[in-house]
Amino acid sequence: MKNYSNGIIANDDLYDYFSASVRSDTLSHAYILHGVRGTGKRTLARLVAAALNCEKKDDENAPLPCCECASCRKIIGNNSADVITVKREEDRVFLGIEPIRFIRDDVSYQPNDGDFKVYIIEDAHTMTAQAQNALLLTLEEPPPYVVFLLLCEHTESLLETIKSRAPILRMRTPQRDEATEYLIANYPSVKAFINNSPDEFEQIYMASKGSIGRIIELISSSEKKQIIENRSLASGLIEALANNTLSRDFGEIFSSFSQKRDERERIMAQLLEIEAAARDLIALKKADAPSMLFYTDRTRAEELSYSFSVAKLTRILQSSEKARLALLRNANIKLTLTDFLSSLI
Template sequence: MSGFKDVVGHKNIIQYIGNAVKTDKVSHAYILNGEKGSGKKLLASLFAMSLQCQDREDDGDACGKCQSCKQAMNNNQPDIIKVTHEKPNTISIDDIREQVNNDIVIKPYSSRYKIYIIADADMMTVQAQNAILKTIEEPPEYAVIMLLTENAETLLPTIRSRCVMLKLRNIKDQLVKKYLMEQMEIPDYKADVCVAFAQGNMGKAIMLATSEHFNEIKEEAVHLLRNINEMDLSELIEAVKRCMSYKLEISDYMDVIAIWYRDVLIYKATRNVDRVVFSDQLKYIKDRANKSSYEGIEIILDALEKAKARLKANVNFELTMELLLLTIKEN
């Protein structure tokens, strides 16, 4: 972590932060809202580092070399406080009182600002939200509070109205792919699959690119799709049993199938191989495109959506997967 210049995407937010720092128009409270893996923690940490930097660059970015920056990069800058919580899915009123309200009255140790970064702020109980609201309404002049949320709508309207909202948008696919290939040296075809799954979420793309478990799920699904027409009923039931071991990641398994059949549909309609995500499976994609009708592919994609909905509604897992695989085999 050296500065905003190394961040992929989020240019509007970075520009806004840079201007706020340069012009000394820093708010007392911000909400950084975006899905998991979108870069909230990174942007909040860089924002905090730039605010505390002792030798800031002209564009508002941190120098990365001063004592404060070095402390921030090592997570021991005394005036950048990252609020923690013991309960996994709840931030309690005690967490807020002890780590924010009781601490914020003490002046900064060595910096101009005292900055509080609250990750998973949408996990705050209503009591915790009311406790922090009082601080946001009457903060000390040196205080900056950053609330990181996946769903800012769960925060009280009175909190939202008193914070500057920074919404993290999806990053363009070509930027995500460029990063995976150039910075992480991920092969072209593998980067394409990760990008297709990540849908503009850099954190998710990086996680998928480095996850052996995801690779297992992908290989299992691809193996099924290549061989399902030759499989008899007992082999299909065996495939469902293997799916059971991926129960927690079954949505990823189904997404592999969905992307595979979208590839089949795109190739069947356009004969354009450049738009195929599973480019390393082109022979099998072409073969399936020649065998399946447009109607059959649509039936499969529709069955996938229905299966996802059934699993969310806790319909029997094995029965749902058996019906899905039979639909795929028949079409």
């Protein structure tokens, strides 16, 4: 079995790239690491910071970072003053200018212990334009001992000027077998869950889109129940459409609802699952062996795909997207769902 002691799963190529760049002193002064939540961006960022300051950096025979020297232990244990993490406050939607101003002032101080100071900016995709412009000033001419690692879920909201100054590297999610193997070996609670509730694990795995961190988070949270319900609703709606038994009464499908905000979010999450299901069925009609985003039972999904034309599936997908956008813009829930269902029947 592979050794996961450094916490890197499915991104060994990035790990090797950073190790080699640190060793050959060819690291850029900033990088953008992007990937869905829970793909190991923080773990990798910390290992890059450790590699930069590792005491065995010049020892060709030691792994880099060695993870054993005093510097590595300090950095990996999150106790180093030379590794500064900046993140969005929990109750905020955006990462504002204040933390970036702090960085701008802080870069002028030399590192405390090691050779490098590393600034890890979490949720970098949520930086306001003002924050990004402030960061740009520092990114343009950082002191030679500074490295920036911008961690983000996607890069669309980053300014072109930021993107042009930092190589963009994508974090991958592991293949199914690798993810399961890693979880069983490292998380006894997840292992127990896989053994006791294999069907629920399948649902959680699909809902997590293969993100290890998300799987671990969901298994121990109350969100798990809601996700399984959402998926079951989506699957039921598609089955009813295939059998021509879909009710026009949205109340029968989307159950009780109110105009409360969490209700709106719940229905939007349910619509997202309907879209994932429709995408799977479209993919099955168009490709030979597509990977599934929603269905855990490929045979059933194939059977279902025969019940629909591509045009019908596309209509389901587009109607759901339209309803979801309307809800996002605060449209009336009842009217939106009524319209949505009428467009399907």
